Amino acid sequence: MSLNKLVDMQEALSHATTLEELQGFVEGLRDVYDIENLVYHSVNASGGQYAALTYSPNWVDRYIERGYERVDPVVQGCYKRFTPIDWKALDWSGKPARDFMGEAVDAGLGNQGFSIPIRGPSGQFALFSANQKDKDDSWAKYTDERVGDLILIAHYMNEKALEIEGGPAHGPVRALSPREKDTLTLLALGHNRAGVAEALNISENTLRVYIESARFKLGASNTVHAVAMAVTHGLIVV
Amino acid sequence: MIRYIYANQLSQYPTLKSTMLTDRATQFHTRLKWDVTVDADGFETDQYDALNPLYVIWDHGGRHGGSMRFLPTTGDTMVNDHFAHLAGGALCAPTLWETTRFCVSPDALDGNRVATLLMMAGAQLGMGFGLSHSIGVFDARMVRIYRKLGWEPEILGTDGQGRDAVSAGLWAFDDAVLGRMCLAAGVSRELSQLWFDRAFGGAVPLAA
Numbered sequence: 001m002s003l004n005k006l007v008d009m010q011e012a013l014s015h016a017t018t019l020e021e022l023q024g025f026v027e028g029l030r031d032v033y034d035i036e037n038l039v040y041h042s043v044n045a046s047g048g049q050y051a052a053l054t055y056s057p058n059w060v061d062r063y064i065e066r067g068y069e070r071v072d073p074v075v076q077g078c079y080k081r082f083t084p085i086d087w088k089a090l091d092w093s094g095k096p097a098r099d100f101m102g103e104a105v106d107a108g109l110g111n112q113g114f115s116i117p118i119r120g121p122s123g124q125f126a127l128f129s130a131n132q133k134d135k136d137d138s139w140a141k142y143t144d145e146r147v148g149d150l151i152l153i154a155h156y157m158n159e160k161a162l163e164i165e166g167g168p169a170h171g172p173v174r175a176l177s178p179r180e181k182d183t184l185t186l187l188a189l190g191h192n193r194a195g196v197a198e199a200l201n202i203s204e205n206t207l208r209v210y211i212e213s214a215r216f217k218l219g220a221s222n223t224v225h226a227v228a229m230a231v232t233h234g235l236i237v238v
Numbered sequence: 239m240i241r242y243i244y245a246n247q248l249s250q251y252p253t254l255k256s257t258m259l260t261d262r263a264t265q266f267h268t269r270l271k272w273d274v275t276v277d278a279d280g281f282e283t284d285q286y287d288a289l290n291p292l293y294v295i296w297d298h299g300g301r302h303g304g305s306m307r308f309l310p311t312t313g314d315t316m317v318n319d320h321f322a323h324l325a326g327g328a329l330c331a332p333t334l335w336e337t338t339r340f341c342v343s344p345d346a347l348d349g350n351r352v353a354t355l356l357m358m359a360g361a362q363l364g365m366g367f368g369l370s371h372s373i374g375v376f377d378a379r380m381v382r383i384y385r386k387l388g389w390e391p392e393i394l395g396t397d398g399q400g401r402d403a404v405s406a407g408l409w410a411f412d413d414a415v416l417g418r419m420c421l422a423a424g425v426s427r428e429l430s431q432l433w434f435d436r437a438f439g440g441a442v443p444l445a446a
Binding site for chain 2: 084
């Protein structure tokens with residue numbers, strides 16, 4: 001897999017401190033993952049919205065002016081859900097949906113896409129979509145190779161957006177749990193996974209969940225990075 | 239058949255919905271005497287049904303045979319809101335979903351088979367979306383049931399003792415588990431996949 005790309009992008013994301021930087025990040029992501037368009041759109045519980053995207057400003061204006069979110073099968077099929085979906089599986093059967101797709105393609109969008117709906121805390125919702133002009137078979141190949149990375153990055157990006165919206169120097173949105181701190185502390189002390197699992201009296205498979213959760217909360221690209229961040233933020237003492 | 243239905247799609251299946259919520263009232267309120275809310279229609283619901291969860295339902299001729307409910311741990315979940323202490327604190331990850339309200343209809347002729355079908359569908363859901371684990375909270379009696387069904391969770395922590403014990407646990411997804419549960423349920427891998435594809439044709443896994 002594209003492990004270096006993924007780590008590089010997560011590393012880049014972890015340094016972002018403003019929403020403007022997220023826009024730059026999305027553009028960088030588009031180039032690194034060789035995709036025509038990426039869209040991140042967040043709606044919080046009080047209706048506040050934020051977007052970072054690579055569509056042309058003309059298309060965005062047109063979309064907003066026409067209220068296309070009421071027609072767009074991507075929005076209709078993903079809103080309030082949490083299961084990723086290829087656009088082919090959405091309902092494009094109605095004339096308004098087909099007309100909408102026609103206009104989108106005229107505006108330079110591709111005919112293929114997948115979308116990742118994301119749940120955040122307190123009713124926050126975000127949608128991350130990738131869009132490309134492509135044939136079915138080559139798009140399927142692209143999806144197979146890249147979707148895992150993009151899904152992970154989409155979730156990390158959502159955490160970062162929440163963190164930034166929380167205010168400057170706010171740090172990660174979600175606190176590390178006591179057992180996550182124990183896990184990172186033992187790893188920082190040089191124990192291997194088997195040793196940490198034994199010390200915490202859990203299986204190595206379950207330890208994976210604590211590490212994944214800690215990494216996600218910290219926005220860390222890998223376990224070493226997570227340990228370093230926890231130490232830097234003073235979340236654990238070694 | 240197994241159906242995978244979001245809460246906001248349930249209105250398309252009025253009988254399935256009403257029988258599920260009535261069966262939940264019977265199981266959790268009447269039989270287990272949990273502190274749950276049953277409305278004037280006799281339906282048991284809680285705040286998590288309002289978050290548009292995904293239900294896995296055994297549809298028996300249009301009626302509820304059994305069900306359970308899934309929510310991603312990146313959003314609000316019962317385990318993180320109320321039982322985090324059992325898991326050493328809140329766990330959040332894109333590939334970790336919570337499962338709750340495991341319920342078999344009192345009208346089911348073979349409750350054990352329905353329970354097995356639900357476990358199979360849970361495994362199918364996890365594999366279909368590339369999940370690593372699901373997390374759930376359960377009482378002592380369920381520990382034995384899960385073991386008997388052939389897929390037990392690893393317990394993270396327990397409160398209370400004996401019959402009153404409540405635990406949080408993790409189910410690990412892997413292909414072998416799905417194969418085993420299909421075999422136990424008497425359902426081919428192909429059919430289980432077909433039921434999944436009917437709901438999620440074009441599903442994109444959350445992790446490669």
